[in-house]
Amino acid sequence: MTTMPIVPAEEKHLEGIMELEQACFGNDAWAEETMAFELLAEHTRYFVVLDGDKIRGFAGLSKLAGNHQADVQTVCVDESLRGQGYGRKLMERLITAAKSQAATELFLEVRADNAVAQNLYATLGFTHIDTRKRYYQPDNVDAWIMVARIDNELPHEPIVLGIESSCDETGIGIVRGSTLLANVISSSMDLHARFGGVVPEIAARAHLEALQPTLEKALHDAKVSMSEVDAIAVTNGPGLAGALMVGVGAAKALAVASGKPIFAVNHLVGHVGVDVLEGELELPTIALLVSGGHTSLLLVRDLLDDVTLLGETIDDAAGEAFDKVARLLGLSYPGGPAIDKAAVGGDPKAIRFPRGLTLPKDMEKHRYDFSFSGLKTAVARWVESAEVKGEEFSISDVAASFREAVADVLTQKAVAACTEFGIPRLLLGGGVVANARLRELAAERCDAAGIELRIPPFSLCTDNGAMIAALGAQLVMAGRKPSSLDFGVDSTLSVQTVHTK
Ligand code: KG4
Ligand code: ZN
Numbered sequence: 001m002t003t004m005p006i007v008p009a010e011e012k013h014l015e016g017i018m019e020l021e022q023a024c025f026g027n028d029a030w031a032e033e034t035m036a037f038e039l040l041a042e043h044t045r046y047f048v049v050l051d052g053d054k055i056r057g058f059a060g061l062s063k064l065a066g067n068h069q070a071d072v073q074t075v076c077v078d079e080s081l082r083g084q085g086y087g088r089k090l091m092e093r094l095i096t097a098a099k100s101q102a103a104t105e106l107f108l109e110v111r112a113d114n115a116v117a118q119n120l121y122a123t124l125g126f127t128h129i130d131t132r133k134r135y136y137q138p139d140n141v142d143a144w145i146m147v148a149r150i151d152n153e154l155p156h157e158p159i160v161l162g163i164e165s166s167c168d169e170t171g172i173g174i175v176r177g178s179t180l181l182a183n184v185i186s187s188s189m190d191l192h193a194r195f196g197g198v199v200p201e202i203a204a205r206a207h208l209e210a211l212q213p214t215l216e217k218a219l220h221d222a223k224v225s226m227s228e229v230d231a232i233a234v235t236n237g238p239g240l241a242g243a244l245m246v247g248v249g250a251a252k253a254l255a256v257a258s259g260k261p262i263f264a265v266n267h268l269v270g271h272v273g274v275d276v277l278e279g280e281l282e283l284p285t286i287a288l289l290v291s292g293g294h295t296s297l298l299l300v301r302d303l304l305d306d307v308t309l310l311g312e313t314i315d316d317a318a319g320e321a322f323d324k325v326a327r328l329l330g331l332s333y334p335g336g337p338a339i340d341k342a343a344v345g346g347d348p349k350a351i352r353f354p355r356g357l358t359l360p361k362d363m364e365k366h367r368y369d370f371s372f373s374g375l376k377t378a379v380a381r382w383v384e385s386a387e388v389k390g391e392e393f394s395i396s397d398v399a400a401s402f403r404e405a406v407a408d409v410l411t412q413k414a415v416a417a418c419t420e421f422g423i424p425r426l427l428l429g430g431g432v433v434a435n436a437r438l439r440e441l442a443a444e445r446c447d448a449a450g451i452e453l454r455i456p457p458f459s460l461c462t463d464n465g466a467m468i469a470a471l472g473a474q475l476v477m478a479g480r481k482p483s484s485l486d487f488g489v490d491s492t493l494s495v496q497t498v499h500t501k
Pocket of ligand 1: 167322335435
C-alpha cells in the first residue's frame with residue numbers, strides 16, 4: 001500500500017475537511033466558518049492527509065506570536081485509516097511546526113476514556129498534567145490535559161536549504177540560521193556563450209540536469225542529510241518563467257517527499273538578505289542590485305515586511321549592456337569581465353557616452369530608474385562611424401569610457417537615494433558588482449557622502465542558493481507561515497512580495 005502524503009492545508013481542502021470533521025466529531029463539529037478562519041489564520045498550521053484529492057485526515061496547531069505555548073487544536077483521521085500510523089504522522093508534523101515557531105510547550109486535550117490516543121501521545125513525549133472534569137458533554141467524560149516540552153534548540157538556528165533557478169545559475173545553498181554551510185552553483189553560462197546572452201529554453205533544460213548533482217554536493221558540503229533540514233526555500237520570481245518552474249517543481253517534490261515546510265521567496269530580496277551571512281544586516285539600507293537580468297534600486301526598511309522598489313531599468317539590465325557592448329566590440333561572453341579587462345589602460349574620459357535618464361526632464365519621472373539601451377546604441381554608432389571613416393581607435397578607450405558611463409549612473413543614483421532618504425548605508429548585489437570601476441567609484445562616492453558601503457563576497461553577489469536559504473531562514477526564525485503548496489512562479493514578482501503565502 002502506498003503512503004499518502006501529508007501536506008499543509010489550503011483553502012481548497014475546506015470541504016473535504018468539513019466532511020471528515022462531521023464524521024469524527026458529530027454534534028461537536030466546528031462550523032464551516034470557524035474551520036475556514038482557523039485554517040487560514042496566521043497563528044495556525046493545519047495539515048491534511050491526501051488520498052488523491054480526498055482528505056483522509058487532518059490536524060491543526062495554534063501558536064500565538066510572542067507566546068511560547070502552542071496548542072493542538074484538532075487531530076482527526078478517517079475511520080478506515082485508523083491504526084496505520086497517520087495519527088502519529090500528523091502529530092509529528094504539528095510538533096515540527098511548533099518547533100519551527102520556537103514553542104517550548106505543546107498542549108493538547110484528550111478524552112479520559114480514549115486510551116489509544118493517550119498512549120500515542122505518551123510515546124510522542126506528552127504527559128498528563130491535569131484533568132478537566134466532565135468536559136466532554138453530553139457524555140460527561142473528563143478531559144485530560146497533556147503537555148510535551150519541546151526542545152527548541154533547532155528553530156533558533158534552523159537548517160534551511162535554498163534553491164535558486166531564476167536565470168542561468170542552478171544554485172543550492174544550505175544555511176544554519178545565519179551561518180553559511182554550503183553554496184554550490186552550477187552555471188549554464190558556457191552554453192549561452194555563442195548566443196551572446198541567456199537563452200531561456202537552454203537555461204531551463206540545464207537546470208533540470210544540474211539540480212540533482214548540485215543538491216547532492218550541497219548536502220555533502222554542508223555535512224547534513226535531508227532529514228536534518230528544517231525547511232526548504234525556493235525562488236519563485238522574478239526571473240525566467242521556464243527556469244523558475246524547474247527549481248520550484250524540484251523544491252515542491254522535495255518538500256512533499258520529506259514532509260518539510262516550503263517557503264517561496266523573492267529573488268531580489270534574496271540578494272539583500274544574503275548580507276545576514278556576513279554579520280548583521282543593518283537596516284534601513286538602500287540596495288543596488290545589478291546583474292544580467294536586473295538593475296534595481298531598493299529601499300529596505302525591514303527585510304521581511306518593508307521593501308520598496310525605488311527604481312529599475314526601463315530597458316536593458318546593466319549586465320546585459322556589458323554583454324551587448326562586448327559583443328559589438330568583438331569581445332567574449334560574458335561581457336562584464338571582458339570589458340573590465342579591455343578597459344585596463346584605457347582612458348575613461350576619451351569618449352563622453354550618454355548617461356541614461358540623468359537629464360533634468362528625465363529625473364522628474366525617472367529619478368531612480370535606469371536606461372542602458374541608448375548607451376549601447378551610442379557605443380555602436382561611435383564604433384560604426386570610426387570604422388566607416390577608416391579611423392584607427394583604441395578598444396581600451398571605448399571599453400573604459402563605456403564602463404565609466406555605467407558606473408557613473410549607477411553610483412550617482414544609488415548615492416542620491418541614500419542622501420535623499422537620509423540612509424547612510426548602501427548594499428550592492430548581483431554579478432555586475434564584480435566590475436572594478438563600479439566598486440572603485442562606489443567606494444569613492446560613498447566615502448565622500450559618509451555612506452557605509454557593503455559588498456558581500458563575489459560568490460554571494462552572483463545568483464546563488466545560499467541567499468535564498470538565508471532569506472528562508474529569516475522567515476522561519478520570525479515564525480512566518482510556510483507557503484501553501486499551490487504557489488506558482490511569477491516572472492515579474494514585485495519586491496513587496498518577499499514571501500508568497
Ligand atoms: O548575477 P549574475 O551572475 O546573474 C545573472 O544575471 O545571470 O550576473 C551576470 C552578469 C553578466 O551580464 C555579466 O556580464 C555581468 O554580470 N558581469 C560583469 C562583470 N562580471 C560579470 N559586469 C561588469 N563587470 C564585470 N567584471
Ligand atoms: Zn540575481
